[in-house]
Amino acid sequence: MSDFHNPDADIPRFRFRLGFTAALVLLGFGILFGRFVWLQIIQHDFYRTRAEDNRIALIPIVPNRGVITDRNGVVMARNYSAFTLEITPSQVDDLEASINTLSELIDIQPKDRKRFKRLMDEAKNFESIPIRTRLTDREVAKFAAQRYRFPGFEVKARLFRQYPLGHTASHAVGYIGRITDRDLKWIEESEAQANYKGTDHIGKTGLEQRYEFELHGQTGYEEVEIDAGGRAVRSLKRIPPVSGNNLQLTLDVKLQEITEKAFGERKGSVVAIEPATGGILALVSNPTYDPNMFVDGITPENWKELNEHPSKPMINRAINGAYPPGSTFKPFMALAALEMGKRTPHQAISDPGYFTFGNHTFRDDKKGGHGIVDMHKSIVHSCDTYYYVLANDMGIDNIAKFMAQLGFGQRTGVDLGKDDSSESKGVLPSQAWKKQRFKKPEQQKWYAGETISIGIGQGYNAYTPIQLAQATAVLANNGVMFRPHLVRNIVDAKTGEKRLIEPEPLRDLKLKPQNIDVIRRAMVGVNTEGTGTRAFAGAGYQAAGKTGTAQVFSLKGGQYKESAIKKELRDHALFIAYAPAEDPKIALAVLVENGGFGAQSAAPIARMVLDYYLLGKYPKGAAVEDSAALEADEHE
Numbered sequence: 103m104s105d106f107h108n109p110d111a112d113i114p115r116f117r118f119r120l121g122f123t124a125a126l127v128l129l130g131f132g133i134l135f136g137r138f139v140w141l142q143i144i145q146h147d148f149y150r151t152r153a154e155d156n157r158i159a160l161i162p163i164v165p166n167r168g169v170i171t172d173r174n175g176v177v178m179a180r181n182y183s184a185f186t187l188e189i190t191p192s193q194v195d196d197l198e199a200s201i202n203t204l205s206e207l208i209d210i211q212p213k214d215r216k217r218f219k220r221l222m223d224e225a226k227n228f229e230s231i232p233i234r235t236r237l238t239d240r241e242v243a244k245f246a247a248q249r250y251r252f253p254g255f256e257v258k259a260r261l262f263r264q265y266p267l268g269h270t271a272s273h274a275v276g277y278i279g280r281i282t283d284r285d286l287k288w289i290e291e292s293e294a295q296a297n298y299k300g301t302d303h304i305g306k307t308g309l310e311q312r313y314e315f316e317l318h319g320q321t322g323y324e325e326v327e328i329d330a331g332g333r334a335v336r337s338l339k340r341i342p343p344v345s346g347n348n349l350q351l352t353l354d355v356k357l358q359e360i361t362e363k364a365f366g367e368r369k370g371s372v373v374a375i376e377p378a379t380g381g382i383l384a385l386v387s388n389p390t391y392d393p394n395m396f397v398d399g400i401t402p403e404n405w406k407e408l409n410e411h412p413s414k415p416m417i418n419r420a421i422n423g424a425y426p427p428g429s430t431f432k433p434f435m436a437l438a439a440l441e442m443g444k445r446t447p448h449q450a451i452s453d454p455g456y457f458t459f460g461n462h463t464f465r466d467d468k469k470g471g472h473g474i475v476d477m478h479k480s481i482v483h484s485c486d487t488y489y490y491v492l493a494n495d496m497g498i499d500n501i502a503k504f505m506a507q508l509g510f511g512q513r514t515g516v517d518l519g520k521d522d523s524s525e526s527k528g529v530l531p532s533q534a535w536k537k538q539r540f541k542k543p544e545q546q547k548w549y550a551g552e553t554i555s556i557g558i559g560q561g562y563n564a565y566t567p568i569q570l571a572q573a574t575a576v577l578a579n580n581g582v583m584f585r586p587h588l589v590r591n592i593v594d595a596k597t598g599e600k601r602l603i604e605p606e607p608l609r610d611l612k613l614k615p616q617n618i619d620v621i622r623r624a625m626v627g628v629n630t631e632g633t634g635t636r637a638f639a640g641a642g643y644q645a646a647g648k649t650g651t652a653q654v655f656s657l658k659g660g661q662y663k664e665s666a667i668k669k670e671l672r673d674h675a676l677f678i679a680y681a682p683a684e685d686p687k688i689a690l691a692v693l694v695e696n697g698g699f700g701a702q703s704a705a706p707i708a709r710m711v712l713d714y715y716l717l718g719k720y721p722k723g724a725a726v727e728d729s730a731a732l733e734a735d736e737h738e
Contacts, residue, residue, distance in 0.1 A: 158338060159326045162300030165319030166261060168346035168595060170275060170309060172355040178275050179265055179310070185237040186260045187245065188230035191222060193254030200252060201233065207248055208241050210234055217399050221280065230256070235398050263303065263397050269390045271358050273418040274351075274382075274518065274588060276308020277393035279400075288520075297321050306396065308418075309349060309588060311524075312517050316592055319346035345595040352381030352590045360714050361386045364707045369695040370675075371419040373571035373586075374711055377680065377689045379605040380575070380584030382516070384690075384711065385568075387419040421518060424528040424564035425693060428650030428700070429484045430678045431559030433621050434573060435492060436477050438504035440617040444496055447620045450476040457490035457554070464490045464554050481624035482632035484649065486558050493557025498548060501556060502532035507611050508573040509583065510565050516586045528569055531562035560653055570691035574678040577621060578646075578686035581613035622646055626683045634677070637705035643716050644683040647708065649700035650676035672696040677704035681712050688715050 170179035187208065194200050201218075204210065210233060218233045237245075242257055249255075263278050281289075281304050289298050292315070298304075299321055305311035322343030327336050361372050365388040374384040389411075395404055408416050417423065439445035455471030457464045466472070466486040472479065480488035493501065506512065511530020513522050529535070533548040540546050555561035568586060576583045584605050591600040625646035629638040633649040652674040675697030680689035690711060697703030713719055 161324045161326055163322035163324055163340075163343045164261065164300050164302075165321060165343035166345040166595070167263060167278075167319065168313075168317040169348045170317075170351065171348065172351050172353045172358075173590060174354065174356075175350075176267075176355040178267055178271060178351070178353075178355065179263065181261045182264055183259055184235065184262055185242050186232045186258050187234040187237055187241075188232050188256055188258055189218070190230045190254045190256075200255070204233075204252060204255065207244055208234060208237070213401055216401070220402075221399060230258070232260075232398075235260075236262070265393045267355065267359075268392050268394065270355065270362060271353060271385065272308075272390050272393045273387040273420065274308055274353060274358075274385045275393065276310035276312075276518075277306055277396040278303045278310050279306045279396045280304075303397075308518055309351075311520050313349055313589065313592075317346040317349070319595075320344035348593040348595055349589050350591040350593055350600070351588050352376065352379075352383065353385065353588060354383050354715070357711065357715055358384045358386065360720060361707065361711050362388060362390065364710045365694070368697060368703070369413055369419070370693045370697065370704075371423060371567040372690060372692050372707065372711065373420050373568045374688055374690040374715070375571050375575045375586055377575040377579040377686050378584075380572075380586050381590060381605070382586055382588050383688060383715065385420050385588070387417070387423075389413045389415040391415045418518070419693070419695075420567050421514075421516060421525045422566070423693075424526050424566055425674055425676075425695075426561075426563050426652035427559040427565055427570055428652035428674070428676050429486075429559060430570060430648050430650035430676045430691070430700075431557075431563065432484065432489055433481055433577065433625055433648050433678075434505060434508060434510075435489055435496075435501070435557055436481060436624070437577070437613070437617060437621050438501065439477075439492055439496065440620060441504065441613060442496065442500060444500075445477060445492065447477050450474050451488055451491055453485055453487040455487065457487050457494075459490075459494065459551055459554055462551055477620060478624045478627065481621070481648065482627040484633055489557035490554050493553050493555075494550070496553075496557075498553045498556060499532055499534075501553070502530055502535070505530055507609070508576055509569055509608075510573060512569070514566075514568050514572055514586050516568060517588055525568075526566055528566050529562055529564040531556060536562075559650065567691045567693050570676075570678060570693075571689060574680055574691060575689035576611065577618065577625075578680035578689045580615070580618055581611040583608045583611065622683065625679075629679075633701050634679075634705050637677075637701060637709050641709065641713070643681055643712070645679050645681035645708075645712055646683045646686075647677060647679035647705065649705055650678070651698070651700050652676060654696065672698055675700045675703035677701075677708045679708045679712065681716060688712065 167181055169177060169181070171177050189197070191197055201210065201215070214234055218231060221231045237257065245257055265272070265275065265277070280302055281298070285304050289295055294315065297318070297320060301318070301321065305314040305317065310317065320343060323341045324337055325339040327338055357374070361384050365386065368388065370388055372384060372386040373382065375382055391408060436445070440447070453466060453471035453473060453475050455466045455469055464486070467484070471487060472483055472485045475485045475488050479485065511528050513525045513527055515522055516525060518524060536548050537546045552561060556563060572583065572586055585608050587603060587606070589603050591602055593600050625648055626644060628634045628649065629645050629647050634647045638645055638647070654673055673696070675694040677692045677700045678690070680686040690708060692704040692708050694703040694707070710720065
């Protein structure tokens with residue numbers, strides 16, 4: 103017997119299932135409708151803005167970097183536009199294969215590949231990376247015809263920095279390079295991130311670094327509508343960039359060139375200052391380098407050569423090299439003695455050629471001594487014994503106190519590098535300095551015998567050429583000190599309006615006029631009857647100066663003979679000067695590393711500088727004298 107199906111019994115179950123399904127459908131539509139209301143009505147403005155943002159791209163427009171010129175308008179740093187072939191690695195499937203294919207079309211050297219790989223490691227913050235710079239018009243046309251084959255590759259017009267004078271004044275001007283993580287940190291600390299969108303380069307050294315925010319300008323922006331493929335469709339809005347300000351320097355390029363040529367292959371530095379303003383007329387550090395090497399990113403080979411070269415061309419000797427001042431220290435010692443009442447101008451000593459202190463004998467350069475020596479003669483003929491005795495009478499702390507007023511052992515604040523820490527302080531020795539310098543108690547004690555050599559600019563003394571030039575300018579300016587500076591005007595690139603960098607007086611030493619006169623007459627005597635006579639014979643002006651020789655290593659009582667000593671161990675040659683003596687327009691310090699006697703190597707360079715600046719001529723006759731002829735009468 104079979105069971106019969108009763109349809110009436112299934113109807114309630116069917117209705118329940120149908121109702122449940124309908125409820126689910128209605129609930130689903132309700133959720134969708136609610137979501138629709140939320141997105142289209144409640145969140146309408148929010149999502150419309152996001153949609154617009156996805157449709158519109160903000161492209162930064164990098165401004166023109168400011169131009170740097172010397173005091174006469176000679177261009178020292180400028181910009182030019184050129185085409186660059188760039189790659190966005192994230193948009194390229196096989197980067198190496200694509201570059202190999204591209205090299206069949208456009209010349210890509212191994213150095214280009216190396217630079218590209220190096221920049222890839224540093225370029226996480228940049229949209230694209232250059233593989234070739236400065237493309238020719240022909241290369242641009244060839245790439246444009248094959249553009250479809252290279253997705254992620256594009257040609258861009260970029261501004262490039264150029265230093266038309268090459269090596270000249272490179273330590274003063276500095277250079278720019280690609281932005282690194284350290285630079286980004288500095289930008290963030292300066293709250294300038296927004297202004298550096300799209301910027302690849304930044305000032306690394308010198309004026310390029312110190313005046314970075316003046317030179318950079320204001321970044322512009324362009325609003326561009328893009329399609330789904332990320333391609334630009336049209337420009338909607340453009341905010342043009344504002345070019346960086348230009349710098350007009352106090353530097354005289356021609357004077358700079360003459361001074362650098364006067365050095366030849368020798369190492370050293372010259373700093374020439376306008377005493378009445380502190381404006382730097384020439385700042386030479388030799389050897390130098392070509393800043394154009396850094397614009398595209400310096401090659402590892404060139405960087406290694408610059409850093410490992412025994413002459414250290416990257417060091418700015420003018421502000422970072424610290425040297426014993428030698429006998430150029432003596433005029434300042436004499437001035438200190440007059441101001442402190444330790445000596446009178448006519449007070450004299452009898453110089454036997456040495457000074458004995460305890461069981462040690464300090465010898466004069468002139469065997470047998472200089473006889474009866476007063477202050478004038480001590481400077482003119484550079485008598486060591488006079489300053490041995492004087493230093494002992496004054497004491498180290500009195501010496502340090504007076505020399506600090508002249509700027510020795512302190513940063514000058516010259517406008518070079520990121521900040522004042524870019525400049526060396528040098529060493530102004532004192533009892534307090536020695537306690538801080540050394541750790542062991544027996545090393546911290548200052549011994550009276552150590553003061554003796556300080557008087558002739560030896561011992562712990564170590565100062566930068568710019569400090570020596572600044573102190574000389576103070577003498578020339580009757581005791582008034584100005585901060586050395588290189589920028590004379592900041593010029594608005596758009597309006598041409600000049601913003602003068604006012605000379606900054608640091609202090610007036612309130613020196614007694616009669617004391618300054620004693621020192622200045624003696625320094626004139628150096629060039630008319632003393633150690634600088636040969637170098638300044640026949641000069642068409644009166645110059646005040648002082649020769650100096652700084653010992654590199656101790657002779658231990660032996661006699662100095664230049665020809666018997668290795669070049670790197672020979673004495674440093676120094677010369678300080680200002681001119682015209684009656685109304686100084688220029689003060690300078692010259693240092694020639696391992697140059698021997700100051701009158702032999704440094705004074706002729708000073709003569710060339712002064713001849714050009716005061717007379718407008720290059721003094722061909724002021725060549726370096728024969729060292730044997732000079733050894734007979736050079737006593738510094």
